[in-house]
Every structure is written in C-alpha cells, then in structure tokens.
Amino acid sequence: MCRNIRTLFNFEPPATNDEIRASALQFVRKLSGFTHPSQKNQAAFDHAVDDITAIARQLLKDLETSAPPRDRDVEAAKARERSRQRYA
DSSP states (O other), X not given: OOTTOOOOSSEESOOOHHHHHHHHHHHHHHHHOOSSOOHXXXXXXXXXXXXXXXXXXXXXXXXXXXXXXXXXXXXXXXXHHHHHHHHO
C-alpha cells in the first residue's frame, strides 16, 4: 500500500508535484485504511490529500543539506540490486 512513499528530498532533478501528491495519497490511504473512500468520505479524503501535499511540498522546500544531490537513476539501480538480492 505504501509503494509511493519514498524519500523525495535532495534529488536531482527535484521531486515533481505528481510525486509529492502520490506520496500524500498513499499516506492518507494508509492512515484511513481506505484505498477508495465511500462517497460520504470522499471530500474529507481529498481534503486530507490536498493538505498533506501542500505540507510536504513546503517541507521539501524548507529543508537544507550540505550533501550533494543524489541521482535518481543511481538510487533506483541500488534499490533494484537490493531487491534482487532479497528475493533471489
């Protein structure tokens, strides 16, 4: 359920709005226990996703580091290798 909640800080290129929203959506799904809320809960669900997206975007903007930005392709290759070893 949490496959889109990933580290988004200090990457080159920076995280996109779609990536931040996808993480917020997965976070709300995890908290609520709903993958698809009922019509009655849809407005509250959407409002939470919007709020968390905005907060996450602001957090990523405000964070500072002296470390050089990580490369997305290199990090993805490392993750694939860890997965290959784990499930080999």
